[in-house]
Amino acid sequence: xxxxxxxxxxxxxxxxxxxxxxxxxxxxxxxxxxxxxxxxxxxxxxxxxxxxxxxxxxxxxxxxxxxxxxxxxxxxxxxxxxxxxxxxxxxxxxxxxxxxxxxxxxxxxxxxxxxxxxxxxxxxxxxxxxxxxxxxxxxxxxxxxxxxxxxxxxxxxxxxxxxxxxxxxxxxxxxxxxxxxxxxxxxxxxxxxxxxxxxxxxxxxxxxxxxxxxxxxxxxxxxxxxxxxxxxxxxxxxxxxxxxxxxxxxxxx
Amino acid sequence: xxxxxxxxxxxxxxxxxxxxxxxxxxxxxxxxxxxxxxxxxxxxxxxxxxxxxxxxxxxxxxxxxxxxxxxxxxxxxxxxxxxxxxxxxxxxxxxxxxxxxxxxxxxxxxxxxxxxxxxxxxxxxxxxxxxxxxxxxxxxxxxxxxxxxxxxxxxxxxxxxxxxxxxxxxxxxxxxxxxxxxxxxxxxxxxxxxxxxxxxxxxxxxxxxxxxxxxxxxxxxxxxxxxxxxxxxxxxxxxxxxxxxxxxxxxxxxx
Numbered sequence: 001x002x003x004x005x006x007x008x009x010x011x012x013x014x015x016x017x018x019x020x021x022x023x024x025x026x027x028x029x030x031x032x033x034x035x036x037x038x039x040x041x042x043x044x045x046x047x048x049x050x051x052x053x054x055x056x057x058x059x060x061x062x063x064x065x066x067x068x069x070x071x072x073x074x075x076x077x078x079x080x081x082x083x084x085x086x087x088x089x090x091x092x093x094x095x096x097x098x099x100x101x102x103x104x105x106x107x108x109x110x111x112x113x114x115x116x117x118x119x120x121x122x123x124x125x126x127x128x129x130x131x132x133x134x135x136x137x138x139x140x141x142x143x144x145x146x147x148x149x150x151x152x153x154x155x156x157x158x159x160x161x162x163x164x165x166x167x168x169x170x171x172x173x174x175x176x177x178x179x180x181x182x183x184x185x186x187x188x189x190x191x192x193x194x195x196x197x198x199x200x201x202x203x204x205x206x207x208x209x210x211x212x213x214x215x216x217x218x219x220x221x222x223x224x225x226x227x228x229x230x231x232x233x234x235x236x237x238x239x240x241x242x243x244x245x246x247x248x249x250x251x252x253x
Numbered sequence: 254x255x256x257x258x259x260x261x262x263x264x265x266x267x268x269x270x271x272x273x274x275x276x277x278x279x280x281x282x283x284x285x286x287x288x289x290x291x292x293x294x295x296x297x298x299x300x301x302x303x304x305x306x307x308x309x310x311x312x313x314x315x316x317x318x319x320x321x322x323x324x325x326x327x328x329x330x331x332x333x334x335x336x337x338x339x340x341x342x343x344x345x346x347x348x349x350x351x352x353x354x355x356x357x358x359x360x361x362x363x364x365x366x367x368x369x370x371x372x373x374x375x376x377x378x379x380x381x382x383x384x385x386x387x388x389x390x391x392x393x394x395x396x397x398x399x400x401x402x403x404x405x406x407x408x409x410x411x412x413x414x415x416x417x418x419x420x421x422x423x424x425x426x427x428x429x430x431x432x433x434x435x436x437x438x439x440x441x442x443x444x445x446x447x448x449x450x451x452x453x454x455x456x457x458x459x460x461x462x463x464x465x466x467x468x469x470x471x472x473x474x475x476x477x478x479x480x481x482x483x484x485x486x487x488x489x490x491x492x493x494x495x496x497x498x499x500x501x502x503x504x505x506x507x508x
Binding site for chain 2: 006007011014034036092103104107108111115116190198206209212221224232233237
């Protein structure tokens with residue numbers, strides 16, 4: 001445990017140390033203030049933006065778009081994964097597709113989506129959805145593959161109905177993999193939506209960052225950048241902690 | 254034991270699968286075209302003929318070259334940096350344990366938000382694209398290398414100590430072959446992400462490259478251009494990944 005603690009504290013020290021280093025380099029003007037502003041100023045400017053309510057609409061827009069893309073991709077990905085798992089013939093056909101799915105640079109489709117659906121949130125939802133769904137499909141397949149055969153045999157011995165065996169045995173057994181899918185789907189829909197807003201859109205956090213960049217407004221730009229990075233890190237960190245706890249409980253059982 | 258079907262039969266059924274999937278894909282594409290019309294997307298056949306005439310123009314190759322040069326630089330830097338960092342962090346157990354979650358966190362954040370910072374550091378041009386490609390591609394290579402070194406069979410390292418190999422000999426004759434399969438997987442993932450990074454960079458702020466052509470096609474209402482370039486990029490990505498996947502599988506089977 002003490003090694004674990006040492007690792008944890010060293011990690012915190014490394015992160016805090018690098019932030020302080022950047023702060024010092026900026027304050028000492030070794031880094032040009034036109035290139036990067038000190039983190040403390042970013043935080044102050046971010047606070048200002050939040051309190052004055054200037055970015056509330058953008059935040060609301062980005063998060064609602066991410067939420068829609070995330071929910072759609074998780075539901076669709078899970079259903080597709082379950083269906084593909086049940087049909088081995090189909091699975092053999094789509095396996096190569098899934099293996100090369102993430103080699104496709106999906107953002108090249110984004111301008112086409114704008115031409116198809118117009119400059120609104122639909123292309124953003126679609127790009128986030130397309131980016132996230134395959135991760136959920138792959139995780140669902142992984143999870144269902146790894147349900148121990150003895151468990152499904154036991155459900156038959158106990159003459160459980162198929163619905164209760166899925167609900168009480170298959171899903172809990174596959175849960176850690178499904179959770180990984182959830183985690184990836186969230187990260188990917190966030191990346192997809194922000195990147196889309198960044199390239200071309202009419203609102204949202206990514207758009208505001210690009211807009212501030214084009215207007216040489218470093219204060220706003222770095223404040224929003226910090227906001228996005230902190231939110232993404234906190235979100236992923238929370239899911240990671242939850243996942244570890246789930247795995248530990250499982251290991252004990 | 255189940256009887257294995259003959260190899261040619263398995264191959265032809267796989268080819269049939271690929272054909273069916275490709276046909277489905279073209280059908281969806283055609284459907285989108287019927288739904289949205291010429292102003293949004295070009296039909297498959299028209300795109301193919303446009304792409305065929307496009308690859309004969311020198312203008313296209315100028316942009317393709319810009320993308321490929323930036324991509325090649327970022328890929329080489331990502332691989333060298335990723336392997337060196339991954340090996341170092343994998344061998345120093347403590348540093349590796351400290352760094353790994355940090356890299357995992359960096360992997361999942363939307364790195365596209367960092368692009369203005371990179372533009373301010375490097376200025377508009379090829380070096381910003383390269384740097385952006387590297388921050389996308391280097392992390393998976395570090396993570397795969399790190400994990401390969403960490404999970405290496407300890408007997409191998411003990412044997413190399415027993416044989417009194419120097420550090421350099423250990424790395425070249427024991428470590429490198431042992432981590433190679435995982436490394437290839439890392440390079441495959443890094444390859445795709447580096448390309449993604451370079452293309453996003455070109456789409457956001459650039460006057461050259463295939464990413465620029467795609468965005469420019471839409472803003473100039475030159476939809477055939479956009480569709481054709483997307484097709485070329487996607488075909489290239491899938492072909493390159495297929496090749497790397499094939500090497501990857503062979504490596505893992507040999508190991």
